[in-house]
Amino acid sequence: MTPALITETKPEDWTYVSEGGVTIVFLYRGPHNVQFSDHVLRLRKVAHGLSDSTLLGTNTEQPDDPMIAFQENIISKLVPSEFLPSLTVVVLDEVWLRSLVVLRDGDRPSKRRQTDQIDIRRKKGVLATDLIGGTPIAIEIKPKWGFLPTECHLSPESVTLKTTTCRFCMHTSFRMEQGGIGTTYCPLDLFSRDEPRVRKALGALWAGWYESGGSLNNLRLFVEGRMAKPDDDHSMQLLAHFFTTDESTDIQNLRESFTSALAQALLDSPILPLLSTLQRTLDILDVEGLSKLYTQTSSSSSCDGLGSSVPDPSMEEWKDFVEVYQSDHHSLDDTVPSPGHLRYYLMAYLLSATFKDCSIIIRPKSAHVGSFDATIIDMDIKSMDRLWKWEKLDREIVEHYENSGSQRRCIDSQRVRQAVCTQLSKWR
Structure with a gap:
């Protein structure tokens, strides 16, 4: 063509x-x-x-x-x-x-x-x-990280924090310290498959969108193909016309109608469970475990940053990687990763980052609230030269959070379910 x-x-x-x-x-x-x-x-x-x-x-x-x-x-x-x-x-x-x-x-x-x-x-x-034109409204959500890391590759200094508070919530605290806009949104609520928690997450996304004047990028609303802003009366009237029965632009009523409609759409869709599974199975070592493996394996100077001496994969290598991931991934011993599998784990982390950074576009199938279609967008290839920057940022976020005195508890529903199944199996 x-x-x-x-x-x-x-x-x-x-x-x-x-x-x-x-x-x-x-x-x-x-x-x-x-x-x-x-x-x-x-x-x-x-x-x-x-x-x-x-x-x-x-x-x-x-x-x-x-x-x-x-x-x-x-x-x-x-x-x-x-x-x-x-x-x-x-x-x-x-x-x-x-x-x-x-x-x-x-x-x-x-x-x-x-x-x-x-x-x-x-x-x-x-x-x-x-995905935003030709429809009365479209909603873009950037879910971010939908899991907590496992303990085995975390340092004694980070293990309690990282397995208690999700990366996004710690990063939010870090950004606020630097003058950024805060939000109470927790991705683990959105990924939970539990309706009250999903509604809570959507309510927090709405509040962040409204209070920031539409500048936070975790939620974007589009009406008639244009980005909506909370201070635009025309946009708010169109949102009210779509989401509410009385077309009231009362902000609390509009927020409740929005969360109700979107919660059901997300619960009906397999997209969030799919993203969570891909993220956690591709990022099985956490950046800390990845860094340890790189240091043990790399022949470069110890001062080289994570991945700095590693060339980006070719498309043929990515094809081979996906074949291995789909066929042999579960046979790898991730508790004691082999140095011979370093490049596999580096590529897995890059691909996990793609799924952590993507967005979901949700649009109605008809002109009224009811059923929705969901599409995943913004899935760019990540480069190896980003790894050392991510490792550095990870340390900064954890150190800040440890010193901040914050103690937010984020619940990873999939890990909870896995733990329950493990405990049950021990009694059989």
């Missing part, structure tokens, strides 16, 4: 939707076009003053965005296709991209504009299924 050409559209046909740390998303709003209608454009970003040196050659063919091959060859082997968006290649044009920046950069959050920009040197981008 011939790739679509972005120059078949005008920059003004595209409106800003949202962005993350790596990509920025625009929604097609132009005249009907077979290739572009009902699609969004996902563009890579780059820090100000930087550009990917591999892309500088203007006469060489650039590869497709790796997100496409990664989903097609790796993610689709682990996640059923009905929960994934379609991804196709679009050929970009630098002049066109410059015009888009002029038109839409002002729509971006100021903090994002200060940090990075669209990478105008890219020759290829991604067209993805439009």
